[in-house]
Amino acid sequence: MEIDKAIRESNDQKLKTKYNKAVNVIQRALALYPIEEVAFSFNGGKDSTVLLHLLRAGFFLHQVDNGHSNGDLSSYASAFPIRTIYFESPSAFPEINSFTYETASSYGVQLDIIRQDFKSGLEALLKSKPTKAIFLGVRIGDPTAVGQEQFSPSSPGWPPFMRVNPILDWSYRDVWAFLLTCKVPYCSLYDQGYTSIGSVNDTTPNALLCIKDFGKEKFKPAYMLSDGRLERAGRAKKLHQKVKDGVKGVESHQENTPSASIIAVGDEILSGRVEDELRHLLCRKLHSIGWNVSHIAVVSSDVDSVAQEVENQKSTSDMVFLYGGVGPLPSDVSIAGVAKALSVCLASNEEFEEHLRNLYGEKWTGESNEMAKLPEGITELLLHEKLPVPLIKCGNIIVFSATNVNEFDQQWDALTNSRLLATTRSFVSKHFTTSLSDIDVAQPLSKLCFEFPNVNIGCYRKSRTEPLTITLEGKDEKMVEAAMEAVSTRLSSQ
Numbered sequence: 001m002e003i004d005k006a007i008r009e010s011n012d013q014k015l016k017t018k019y020n021k022a023v024n025v026i027q028r029a030l031a032l033y034p035i036e037e038v039a040f041s042f043n044g045g046k047d048s049t050v051l052l053h054l055l056r057a058g059f060f061l062h063q064v065d066n067g068h069s070n071g072d073l074s075s076y077a078s079a080f081p082i083r084t085i086y087f088e089s090p091s092a093f094p095e096i097n098s099f100t101y102e103t104a105s106s107y108g109v110q111l112d113i114i115r116q117d118f119k120s121g122l123e124a125l126l127k128s129k130p131t132k133a134i135f136l137g138v139r140i141g142d143p144t145a146v147g148q149e150q151f152s153p154s155s156p157g158w159p160p161f162m163r164v165n166p167i168l169d170w171s172y173r174d175v176w177a178f179l180l181t182c183k184v185p186y187c188s189l190y191d192q193g194y195t196s197i198g199s200v201n202d203t204t205p206n207a208l209l210c211i212k213d214f215g216k217e218k219f220k221p222a223y224m225l226s227d228g229r230l231e232r233a234g235r236a237k238k239l240h241q242k243v244k245d246g247v248k249g250v251e252s253h254q255e256n257t258p259s260a261s262i263i264a265v266g267d268e269i270l271s272g273r274v275e276d277e278l279r280h281l282l283c284r285k286l287h288s289i290g291w292n293v294s295h296i297a298v299v300s301s302d303v304d305s306v307a308q309e310v311e312n313q314k315s316t317s318d319m320v321f322l323y324g325g326v327g328p329l330p331s332d333v334s335i336a337g338v339a340k341a342l343s344v345c346l347a348s349n350e351e352f353e354e355h356l357r358n359l360y361g362e363k364w365t366g367e368s369n370e371m372a373k374l375p376e377g378i379t380e381l382l383l384h385e386k387l388p389v390p391l392i393k394c395g396n397i398i399v400f401s402a403t404n405v406n407e408f409d410q411q412w413d414a415l416t417n418s419r420l421l422a423t424t425r426s427f428v429s430k431h432f433t434t435s436l437s438d439i440d441v442a443q444p445l446s447k448l449c450f451e452f453p454n455v456n457i458g459c460y461r462k463s464r465t466e467p468l469t470i471t472l473e474g475k476d477e478k479m480v481e482a483a484m485e486a487v488s489t490r491l492s493s494q
């Protein structure tokens with residue numbers, strides 16, 4: 001069997017160990033469940049491609065173990081014996097669809113195409129064909145892997161079946177080592193810089209693989225991504241889609257304007273002992289790249305306060321920026337708060353530990369240090385040559401460790417270089433001063449707000465005796481100019 005042979009002949013001990021363990025899980029599943037009641041969930045992605053070949057090898061070895069001679073298996077070479085389901089969606093990449101179909105035909109895979117969402121599709125499947133166990137290419141680090149083991153019953157509220165995850169403990173490196181060692185075909189998108197593939201609405205090539213070739217942007221193949229923890233960096237939801245889907249309930253006055261929430265953590269800020277300079281700076285920086293800050297909060301240094309605020313904001317903003325409460329002190333609870341909000345454990349992160357060791361030298365107290373613990377399975381480290389310690393990103397939460405303006409500037413530069421923040425059209429701002437009273441301007445301005453919904457019209461004055469400044473801001477320059485013209489005409493007639 002060519003897969004088994006390729007692995008046995010390879011010198012990659014780590015891969016061999018992972019392979020043996022995965023095949024063992026497959027053999028256990030095949031011993032536990034009748035093969036007619038087992039299914040494989042295949043979607044043309046790299047992880048499920050690995051699993052397809054592991055299942056081929058696992059089935060072969062299972063047959064050999066059960067006393068079938070190699071001769072009996074000749075027909076198996078052209079027919080894959082496990083029922084295979086593919087949830088086809090209109091938003092799948094065409095390359096994924098064609099790879100899935102081509103692979104099915106090359107390896108004799110009987111594809112059951114399901115054109116429903118996962119839950120309803122599985123409900124229908126279980127009704128039509130008894131299915132006790134489903135093989136999935138889920139790996140630790142996938143958001144959906146949290147809390148799963150190699151054999152995990154489906155979640156409460158889902159139809160009942162056993163999820164079998166033979167490659168749960170495989171790293172990104174293991175996946176590529178396997179595909180390249182076995183020389184099996186994989187979807188062409190992975191050679192174009194895609195490192196993890198969702199739908200056309202939420203997946204772009206991974207910016208960390210981008211290279212400039214004579215000024216033109218190109219992407220290296222997925223197997224060249226050195227830090228596997230960043231494999232999902234190309235899977236931010238595309239902003240315009242998010243606004244259309246209404247996935248996030250963000251009331252932004254601009255279309256295509258990403259929204260940000262800022263959370264500062266610190267009892268010193270709440271007591272007024274320390275001035276929060278970073279908030280002002282962060283607002284300015286976000287505004288300068290066309291983002292809308294929709295919420296700012298200061299919370300006290302306790303895990304539950306941080307967790308509650310992060311939980312509230314992570315689903316209402318495109319990105320949550322958090323600072324304060326990061327470090328080794330008892331009051332440094334921000335990372336634990338983020339983990340709690342995301343329902344994951346804190347676990348030692350070797351790479352982060354290495355950076356801390358370099359930073360603290362002899363003062364570093366070793367592996368048990370709580371500071372090296374980060375939210376498990378969902379943390380991405382954003383490295384930058386100017387940063388002694390990488391920035392931490394967990395889902396749509398970015399944690400700054402800066403304690404002053406200079407450190408913050410550096411961390412911001414690293415973040416913008418990482419290209420994780422969408423830069424959209426910048427705001428066009430105009431202002432207008434008037435000595436009219438607030439009562440005079442109130443009604444005309446309210447009307448103008450309705451007439452120009454895409455222009456944010458605001459007012460402020462430095463003191464009650466100084467003129468009123470009216471601000472107009474938007475992304476459509478012509479619209480802002482028209483609003484400005486309308487303001488000046490309406491107010492001059494007052």
Ligand SMILES: Cc1cc2nc3c(=O)[nH]c(=O)nc-3n(C[C@H](O)[C@H](O)[C@H](O)COP(=O)(O)O)c2cc1C
Binds near residue numbers: 154
């Ligand atoms: C065969 C199959 C079984 C699944 N079972 C569960 C489940 O038991 N519980 C659950 O929350 N999600 C389940 N899901 C949904 C996945 O966890 C996840 O949402 C889906 O694979 C999309 O992942 P992505 O966002 O990384 O593309 C299942 C999906 C598939 C294809």
Ligand SMILES: Nc1ncnc2c1ncn2[C@@H]1O[C@H](COP(=O)(O)OP(=O)(O)OP(=O)(O)O)[C@@H](O)[C@H]1O
Binds near residue numbers: 047
């Ligand atoms: N549309 C789908 N149809 C069938 N199975 C799916 C589908 N989407 C996800 N799965 C199952 O969930 C597993 C995990 O999905 P995930 O997107 O993390 O991995 P992948 O698609 O194999 O690779 P990649 O991480 O590169 O996208 C897949 O390996 C597959 O078993």
Ligand SMILES: [Mg+2]
Binds near residue numbers: 045
């Ligand atoms: Mg995928």
